[in-house]
Amino acid sequence: MATKMRKLPSAVLLFLLVADLGWAWALIPSSSPAGLSARRYDSIFSFGDSYADTGNNPVVFAANSVFNVVTRPPYGSTFFGRPTGRNSDGRLIIDFFAQRLGLPLVPPSLAHNGSFRRGANFAVGGATAIDAAFFHDGSDPGNKFPLNTSLGVQLQWFQALKPSLCRTTQECKAFFGRSLFFVGEFGVNDYHFSFPTKSLQEITAFVPDVIRAISMAIERLIKHGATSFVVPGTIPSGCTPQFSSYLAKDNPAEYNSTTGCREDYNKLGMHHNLLLQEALEKLRGRHPDAMIVYADLFGPIMDMVESPRKYGFEEDVLTSCCGGPGTLVCGDEGANVCEKPAARLFWDVVHLTEAAYRYIADGWLGSIDSPAAARESRYQLVR
Numbered sequence: 001m002a003t004k005m006r007k008l009p010s011a012v013l014l015f016l017l018v019a020d021l022g023w024a025w026a027l028i029p030s031s032s033p034a035g036l037s038a039r040r041y042d043s044i045f046s047f048g049d050s051y052a053d054t055g056n057n058p059v060v061f062a063a064n065s066v067f068n069v070v071t072r073p074p075y076g077s078t079f080f081g082r083p084t085g086r087n088s089d090g091r092l093i094i095d096f097f098a099q100r101l102g103l104p105l106v107p108p109s110l111a112h113n114g115s116f117r118r119g120a121n122f123a124v125g126g127a128t129a130i131d132a133a134f135f136h137d138g139s140d141p142g143n144k145f146p147l148n149t150s151l152g153v154q155l156q157w158f159q160a161l162k163p164s165l166c167r168t169t170q171e172c173k174a175f176f177g178r179s180l181f182f183v184g185e186f187g188v189n190d191y192h193f194s195f196p197t198k199s200l201q202e203i204t205a206f207v208p209d210v211i212r213a214i215s216m217a218i219e220r221l222i223k224h225g226a227t228s229f230v231v232p233g234t235i236p237s238g239c240t241p242q243f244s245s246y247l248a249k250d251n252p253a254e255y256n257s258t259t260g261c262r263e264d265y266n267k268l269g270m271h272h273n274l275l276l277q278e279a280l281e282k283l284r285g286r287h288p289d290a291m292i293v294y295a296d297l298f299g300p301i302m303d304m305v306e307s308p309r310k311y312g313f314e315e316d317v318l319t320s321c322c323g324g325p326g327t328l329v330c331g332d333e334g335a336n337v338c339e340k341p342a343a344r345l346f347w348d349v350v351h352l353t354e355a356a357y358r359y360i361a362d363g364w365l366g367s368i369d370s371p372a373a374a375r376e377s378r379y380q381l382v383r
Contacts, residue, residue: 122155
């Protein structure tokens, strides 16, 4: 059943990135010895949530011990040897892209005192696509989350930084034209924050608003001179330990008997991804000179859930590496940590391990490096 869920309706026409080699080569240089005649990027600018945050979290949540757990071990232990503000044991997808492009790891805009000429990351853990006020209906005056770090706010941070990068319209057009822009992942927090208070029907009704916010952000960035975009879809939320835990299965019928994933939450993610792809196709029609690439997160994660051994993961793939027992979360004193994070898909209750992020990044990048292999892959970039 999960396999069927990954397939988009036949009415939607998808074009594989690898089928258009001109676009593929323009996006990412090949790592093959022969090399490709590729467009070179001088910088990366990123907007998103905890799946892309490279260190803004500790600044935003400095006074809140519940959310600043990423500042404590064992976060960052696999690659960096210390917590860096990333919601993982190591690198994220954007880190692997930066390394492949030969660029520095993208610095967090709120926690970096140096130059941003090689790029900046505005992503913040817990960020939503829709402005935070939408989620505060007054029913719980004490609830301040999500914080005001939405996509619109991140765009304001970008605009405030812009004068230090370029001054004239022509200069900015040239500078940002040589930059790669990541817009997302967005949507996960919009939905996760709503699950406790809204019905799935109510949440589904505002998915178009989430997509509209992402589209409008891309439009604004194009006006600033950006021409190259990677826009990730959302994850299969129903497979995260946060929602797939057997302890939470009050209604077993809601869960896939094979994968253990909650199916209604996954269908919501599929709906989001379908609408996002349709919106990006419209943007391409309005901006034929811009490269706007959709990047699939849902497919590769589902593939790892269904075939964990193929990736060297343990069979109990929906169990997080770090966290527990009881209410202890990763980063809490006394929390459990697995011996081999590389053998796990999930690092904590909602975020992936470095190993999983590497597989996803390699899958996206491999679509460019090995077109023949990509045609056979069950997950890849689509445009």
